[in-house]
Amino acid sequence: MTAIVCFIALVIATLAITxxxxxxxxxxxxxxxxxxxxxPAQNGFAIAGDFLSASTFxxxxxxxxxxxxxxxxxxxxxxxxxxxxxxWIVGPLRKLGRYTLGDVLAxxxxxxxxxxxxxxxxxxxxxxxxxxxLVGAGMLIAILFGLTFEWAVLIVGVLMTVYVAFGGMLAASxxxxxxxxxxxxxxxxxxxxxxxxxxxxxxxxxxxxxxxxQGMQLFQFGGLDLSLLSTASLVVGVAAGTMGxxxxxxxxxxxxxALAAQRSIAVGATLIAIVVGLVxxxxxxxxxxxxxxxPAYQTASGAxxxxxxxxxxxxxxxxxxxxxLGIVAAVxxxxxxxxxxxxxxxxxxxxxxxxxxxLQRGAVDERRExxxxxxxxxxxxAAAVALAILFxxxxxxxxxxxALGLAASANFPVLFLAIYWKGLTARGALIGGSVGLxxxxxxxxLGPEVWVRALGNPQAISPLEYPALISxxxxxxxxxxVSVLDPQKPTAEERIAADRAARLANxxx
Amino acid sequence: MIISxxxxxxxxxxxxxxxxxxxxxxxxxxxxxxxxxAFAGLPLSVWVGLTVMAALVICAxxxxxxxxxxxxx
Numbered sequence: 324m325t326a327i328v329c330f331i332a333l334v335i336a337t338l339a340i341t342x343x344x345x346x347x348x349x350x351x352x353x354x355x356x357x358x359x360x361x362x363p364a365q366n367g368f369a370i371a372g373d374f375l376s377a378s379t380f381x382x383x384x385x386x387x388x389x390x391x392x393x394x395x396x397x398x399x400x401x402x403x404x405x406x407x408x409x410x411w412i413v414g415p416l417r418k419l420g421r422y423t424l425g426d427v428l429a430x431x432x433x434x435x436x437x438x439x440x441x442x443x444x445x446x447x448x449x450x451x452x453x454x455x456x457l458v459g460a461g462m463l464i465a466i467l468f469g470l471t472f473e474w475a476v477l478i479v480g481v482l483m484t485v486y487v488a489f490g491g492m493l494a495a496s497x498x499x500x501x502x503x504x505x506x507x508x509x510x511x512x513x514x515x516x517x518x519x520x521x522x523x524x525x526x527x528x529x530x531x532x533x534x535x536x537q538g539m540q541l542f543q544f545g546g547l548d549l550s551l552l553s554t555a556s557l558v559v560g561v562a563a564g565t566m567g568x569x570x571x572x573x574x575x576x577x578x579x580x581a582l583a584a585q586r587s588i589a590v591g592a593t594l595i596a597i598v599v600g601l602v603x604x605x606x607x608x609x610x611x612x613x614x615x616x617x618p619a620y621q622t623a624s625g626a627x628x629x630x631x632x633x634x635x636x637x638x639x640x641x642x643x644x645x646x647x648l649g650i651v652a653a654v655x656x657x658x659x660x661x662x663x664x665x666x667x668x669x670x671x672x673x674x675x676x677x678x679x680x681x682l683q684r685g686a687v688d689e690r691r692e693x694x695x696x697x698x699x700x701x702x703x704x705a706a707a708v709a710l711a712i713l714f715x716x717x718x719x720x721x722x723x724x725x726a727l728g729l730a731a732s733a734n735f736p737v738l739f740l741a742i743y744w745k746g747l748t749a750r751g752a753l754i755g756g757s758v759g760l761x762x763x764x765x766x767x768x769l770g771p772e773v774w775v776r777a778l779g780n781p782q783a784i785s786p787l788e789y790p791a792l793i794s795x796x797x798x799x800x801x802x803x804x805v806s807v808l809d810p811q812k813p814t815a816e817e818r819i820a821a822d823r824a825a826r827l828a829n830x831x832x
Numbered sequence: 833m834i835i836s837x838x839x840x841x842x843x844x845x846x847x848x849x850x851x852x853x854x855x856x857x858x859x860x861x862x863x864x865x866x867x868x869x870a871f872a873g874l875p876l877s878v879w880v881g882l883t884v885m886a887a888l889v890i891c892a893x894x895x896x897x898x899x900x901x902x903x904x905x
Contacts (some may be wrong), residue, residue: 392875392877392878392881393857395853395857395880395881395884396853396854396857398885399850399853399881399884399885399888400850402885402888402889403846403849403850403888405892406846406888406889406891406892406895407843407846409892409895409896410839410842410843410846410891410895411835411839411843414897523873524873524874525873528873528874528875539875542875542876542877542878543877544853544856544857544859544877544880545856545857545859547857549857549858550858551855551858551859552858553858554854554855554857554858555854555858558850558854562850582896582897585895585896585897586896588892589889589892589893589895589896592888592889592892593889593892593893596885596886596888596889599885600881600882600885600886603878603881603882603885604874604878604881604882743835
């Protein structure tokens with residue numbers, strides 16, 4: 324009952340925000356970038372809201388429940404990637420771009436082909452990530468609210484369409500800000516209740532180790548039993564992928580200038596580290612201490628009710644009864660909504676501002692472009708909902724690995740070289756990015772997740788689940804080689820743009 | 833390729849922060865058993881994880897430049 328009340332309150336609040344944002348979001352600047360009017364703290368909260376998905380909150384805790392402290396390998400690399408994004412990408416990105424990644428490349432190399440490439444790459448990465456989120460959301464909401472998978476996905480799809488189509492970036496940002504606040508508050512409450520119920524932090528760890536089948540190995544690295552190569556590929560893949568994720572990168576355009584963009588990433592990283600640190604150090608051990616072995620949360624066969632992804636929900640029930648359970652369910656729903664809204668913005672803005680505008684001859688009518696944005700929002704949401712229902716039985720890890728692999732191999736090398744290397748030509752960027760994209764896809768298909776688990780082959784051809792360790796360097800080398808060998812040397816206009824990009828990238832350092 | 837010294841140093845620092853936890857986890861069950869021991873009430877592995885995240889956050893704040901360059905409106 325509490326969950327339903329919290330859910331309805333959340334939907335009403337977010338729709339009210341959308342109505343308010345719709346009146347304020349006028350023109351390209353308002354719809355794509357909230358007029359660049361967010362403050363660094365607001366944008367930092369929105370970045371945390373965009374970043375902390377349901378898998379961060381529920382999935383990694385489930386990983387701790389089964390494999391112990393190795394869960395840090397699925398959390399710290401995101402923070403590592405965000406840190407490198409701040410060091411290398413964000414400042415120059417904000418200076419060169421207005422609304423999309425296509426703007427950044429266009430400022431450096433005025434090439435229609437390259438702009439279409441980055442638009443398509445943004446859409447592919449974001450849709451893959453969106454489908455993964457929707458499949459996870461559908462399963463989770465179905466369990467939490469007792470709905471069918473199809474209805475759960477459809478409700479999320481309709482809400483994200485309304486937020487983005489009517490409220491644009493401003494509505495999506497405030498949904499993310501509210502979600503981040505709710506998530507931090509909820510995690511803090513669970514932490515306090517866990518420590519109080521266990522009788523202290525030390526007692527909590529002791530209790531967790533006592534019920535874990537391998538005892539203190541819960542707190543020993545190596546529980547996932549990954550090889551050094553697999554661990555390195557995971558860390559590099561997630562970090563490099565984070566640096567190329569369009570829905571995170573475009574948040575740099577929602578603040579006034581490059582300094583504000585950098586500050587907002589630092590605020591976001593701090594908030595993410597707080598949530599992730601609390602989940603790692605307190606919430607996850609508490610799930611083991613209070614849920615593992617408890618008959619109330621087990622099925623007849625001894626498995627966790629609803630799967631291990633539900634251990635945080637069971638923990639909430641154990642600590643705070645129906646009230647806390649309802650709050651956690653509603654916060655999880657808010658978490659899902661915030662992430663999918665950010666992804667939908669990335670898809671719709673790339674469709675309208677990069678693809679549609681590139682295919683037009685002459686000046687593009689702003690009103691018409693924004694109509695295309697709204698159409699793209701509805702179309703991409705409908706496609707994502709349909710694909711999520713179609714792929715409901717697929718492993719979400721494959722879709723996440725695909726999105727991060729493509730972002731690391733198709734987006735990040737092109738953006739990095741465009742900012743820092745004056746010798747990069749449009750052809751080099753296009754071919755380098757395409758090689759990164761194709762090699763990342765090929766390595767995922769030949770890797771353990773698809774080749775062995777999905778296709779049933781006895782052994783994987785590529786040992787890597789995250790392909791960036793190979794595909795990203797391949798993209799870098801190809802872009803460099805093609806640019807060096809390119810007979811079509813940069814025009815005077817392109818050389819001036821490259822000089823300006825390089826100057827901006829290292830300004831005042 | 834023009835990358836400032838500060839950016840290279842900070843990126844190297846972030847990589848150095850991330851490297852130990854990658855290597856220790858990648859050693860599988862051969863990871864040091866001492867990491868299960870407690871220090872100030874927290875298992876050492878929890879300290880390692882929290883320290884890595886704190887160091888990355890510090891690295892992020894240090895990398896903010898007071899960039900005075902132009903920004904597209």
